[in-house]
Amino acid sequence: MQYLSILNSTKLSDLIEAVGPRQVDAVLNLNNLTRTPNIGAQLVKVQGQAIIDATSEVGWQRKSTILNKLSGNSDLFEMAATSGSESWKLLSSKDTFPNMLKIPESVQLPQSTEVFGNGQPVPNKVYSEVMNQLSSEATNHKIDMSVFNEYSTIKPSNFAMPTSGSSGNIFQWFHIPWGDITLYSSLSGDSEDFPVYPEEIPDAWHANYTTMPDIIYQYEPWQLYQSSGPRSNQYSFHFHRDMWTGDHRDGGANKLIRFCQANCYPKYNGSAVDIAIVTLYIKGSPLISGVMTDVSVTWTGPIGLDGWYLECTLEITITEISKQALNFDTVKDLSLIG
DSSP: OEEEEOOTTOOHHHHHHHHOTTTHHHHHHHTTOOOOSOHHHHHHHHHHHHHHHOOSOOOHHHHHHHHHHTTTOHHHHHHHHTOOHHHHHHHHHHSOOTTEEEEOTTOOOOTTSOOBOOOOOOOHHHHHHHHHHHHOTTTTTOOOGGGGTTTOOOOOOOOOOOOTTOTTOTTTTSOOOTTTEEEEETTTSOEEEOSSOOSOOOOOOOEEEEEOOOOTTOSSOOEEEEEEOOOEEEEEEEEEGGGTTSOTTSSHHHHHHHHHHHTTSOEEETTEEEOOOEEEEETTEEEEEEEEEEEEEEEEEEEOTTSSEEEEEEEEEEEEOOSSOOOHHHHHTOOSOO
């Protein structure tokens, strides 16, 4: 059995983010909880009533039985052995610890979520000393906490919810270029960052000509200039859903994809139809600015804990609407990026 520590202030949305929307009901059912916004407060109430119901003190024989069951998890063994009277009542009656949720065996948590239940056996020395003290009348069936000084295995356990690019991100030792590749939308006035560079940067420029009607005795047709452009380039991004926080259920990939797809649609303001002008920035320099004409998503890779694919290839096509009049001189003087 594994346990997840939560706070009194923990919300249902926090729990869903930690265990996933498809697994949260199994966790709630195992802990006799219902869906409520303040899930931490509900757990305190439920466990408090359980402690009241278990009015009698837990005897040393019962404690010995419980500790034997926990001997395969050194952190749980230590936590139980060092518990107070109320904690022992809760552990004896409900098989859980204060402010902790039991996690069903069927629920798989991401590695970024730290839980109690490390699967490491209790050292023989610690086990023997604890059991001897617990059964001894000389110690009044109490355990000396100093027995764990050298072998303590308890570590803080909480939700791992770092923000993109923060120092708490498990990808902090990898170069994920947050802020280097950004798509801005004029319709919403905000932007989304890509966790990767485009696979390649296509940059096609073209001119449109037509020919005069055939003229007799003319070797080549006369070319009549019509227009230039517009540029219309496709950019491909290949990324993994874990690249935001290390937990593919955080919604980061979905937020980026939906942002791109939304820019293919207008916003209606009465009789007016407003369209988005998007700008793709590379290292702070605008690569192209125009309208989003195509968004294509291809899902591949293994299936994640939420039952969906982990790898994604996102392709966007932007048709340029230039912010300045383009001619021979202005194009010739453009920078490398843009």
